[in-house]
Amino acid sequence: MNYSEKQLVEAFRKALAKRGGRGIFGLGRQFKIADDDRSKSLCLEEFIKCVHDFRVGIKPADAERLYKVFDRDGSGSIDYDEFLRGVRGEMNQFRTQLCKKAFAIMDKDGSGVLNADDIRQAYNAKKHPDVISGKKTEDEILGEFLDTFEQHYANAHPDSRDGKVNIEEWNEYYNNVSMSVDRDDYFELMMNNTWNLDGKRVTKKGWGGEF
Numbered sequence: 001m002n003y004s005e006k007q008l009v010e011a012f013r014k015a016l017a018k019r020g021g022r023g024i025f026g027l028g029r030q031f032k033i034a035d036d037d038r039s040k041s042l043c044l045e046e047f048i049k050c051v052h053d054f055r056v057g058i059k060p061a062d063a064e065r066l067y068k069v070f071d072r073d074g075s076g077s078i079d080y081d082e083f084l085r086g087v088r089g090e091m092n093q094f095r096t097q098l099c100k101k102a103f104a105i106m107d108k109d110g111s112g113v114l115n116a117d118d119i120r121q122a123y124n125a126k127k128h129p130d131v132i133s134g135k136k137t138e139d140e141i142l143g144e145f146l147d148t149f150e151q152h153y154a155n156a157h158p159d160s161r162d163g164k165v166n167i168e169e170w171n172e173y174y175n176n177v178s179m180s181v182d183r184d185d186y187f188e189l190m191m192n193n194t195w196n197l198d199g200k201r202v203t204k205k206g207w208g209g210e211f
Contacts, residue, residue, distance in 0.1 A: 005069050008062055013087060015056035017180045024088060024176040030054045031080055041077040091171075091178045095187050099174045102195040103167055114165040116142055122195055148173070 003011060016023035027050075034050035035042060042050060044067050051063040058066065070078045070086040078086075091099070106118045120142055130136040146165060181187045192198050 003062065003065075005065065008058075008066055009069055009086070012056060012058060012066060013179070015058075016087065019180075024084070024179060027054060027087070028080065028084075031083065039077070041079040042083070043077050047078065088175060088179050091175055092184070094184050095174070095178055096171070098188060098191045098197065099171055100167075101197055102191055103170050105195065105197065112166060114170070116146060119146065119165070 016027060019026065030050050030053055031042065034046045034053065036046060044064060047067045047070075048060050048063045051058050051066070052060065067078065070083050072082060072086070090096075103114070106114050106122060108118065108121075116139070123142060123145060126138060131138055131141055177190075178187060181190065192200075
């Protein structure tokens with residue numbers, strides 16, 4: 001099938017969205033693997049390798065066309081941020097506001113940074129399978145949950161890991177999650193169920209374990 005550029009990008013997005021948050025996160029790791037010269041950007045050959053190895057069903061000729069779409073500045077290389085913006089896009093205003101609201105609720109001291117104690121108030125790991133089986137403690141699961149946020153952000157900012165979550169890391173994580181949630185009302189439901197935005201606690205199950 002001969003795709004237009006728009007159709008080609010959309011087909012790529014759909015292939016990633018089918019994998020949920022893992023799609024973008026996995027693509028970030030594949031980007032680093034394909035970056036043979038460690039330049040933090042991909043040339044055409046590295047990009048084609050990245051797409052091929054990630055197995056999203058894009059032919060080399062179409063991967064070359066995708067590359068030209070993502071190389072917006074015509075520099076002959078694409079960095080991770082440039083690539084991510086092209087594939088994922090950004091959350092709309094409605095979703096962004098929900099994320100800001102959740103972060104503000106958690107950030108009780110107004111520091112602009114969430115630590116384990118902040119997130120512990122809302123994230124309950126008691127029902128996690130590894131806690132129930134005795135393999136891990138609640139604090140260990142909470143640490144892994146925090147690390148999930150940082151992993152998404154660290155794809156583009158390798159030196160950012162500090163055991164805490166700032167608003168940029170928070171938004172980066174939910175930008176990636178948002179890509180696989182088609183409808184705003186589903187995204188709102190997810191945020192309410194996870195962070196109790198409407199004050200009606202139904203479940204304390206966090207979504208961090210899904211990614």
